[in-house]
Amino acid sequence: MAVHNHHEHAGASLAHAAESALVNAGEQWTDMRADIFAVLATFEKPASAYDIADLVSQRRGKRVAPNSVYRILDLFVTTNLARRVESANAYLANSHPGCLHDCIFLICDSCGTATHIDDDTLTMNVRAAAEHAGFAEVRPVIEVRGKCADCG
Amino acid sequence: MAVHNHHEHAGASLAHAAESALVNAGEQWTDMRADIFAVLATFEKPASAYDIADLVSQRRGKRVAPNSVYRILDLFVTTNLARRVESANAYLANSHPGCLHDCIFLICDSCGTATHIDDDTLTMNVRAAAEHAGFAEVRPVIEVRGKCADCG
DNA sequence: CGGTTGACGTTACAACATTACATCGCAGAA
């Protein structure tokens, strides 16, 4: 497995890293964005936009429409603060914002929790295969569904 | 790239291969299933269950509910006659039913067409990485979004 | 001050997917 240097953040450290990354990207770190990121970061499992909308609504004492959540999640995804898990129609906070690479997500069909592994050799091979087939601006989606160790 | 022996089917040959594969799996090849497979096989791009429902409805002169389509698509996926493209919420006919392996799909963000490549070394590496992380009964989802050669 | 811009709110709707239950036709048992 390829070695890869980066920090895995958690809690306040993660929120701070996210803020820095967003500001570095020339975007604002608003209260709404902070709340959405905070809620997203509490999840072990990929969170749907609607899940997030509900929790953010509670936290703010005022309904936040899914619409608004989607807008901000899209921003987070494009700025690498969050990842979309395609096979779950849901989102995860990126535990290492600012570190650009393709993650491989493992999602348990049984308990729903997601873990992520990094293997740059593997993901580069996927990119290379796609480019060899004439694709450009490739964005690999590598997810593995299965049964996690706990649910084994 | 790993060598891989199998036939890529198309047209009547594909329908016939699908029928054989389904029957071999102990399932029935009904009119409804034949129609849904036929419609699915006409698509270049991943087809949504609703797309298929519409076309099958036309072909039969009678409304076929999405529900029924989903049932049969699920059957097709479990018997390897079709694949679900997670990043598109849609389905593709499997051009080589009966041949078991993990496909890598390339989906053009611009025109929507999907091609598929096979690289058993690559997919086995993905499986191995997931299993190394404690996952079992793994089902890799490897898709690449990007811009196809035509849209380049 | 007026004009522009970015963030967010509000409403409505479109697209994707599942659940529960009904019906139909056929094969085998009574």
Next chain:
DNA sequence: TTCTGCGATGTAATGTTGTAACGTCAACCG
């Protein structure tokens, strides 16, 4: 034959995910 079980499909309702269009507001800049 009649009954019965079963797999396939029909029907209706509902749940979940995602977008479009447009309005409001505050910050900022001439």
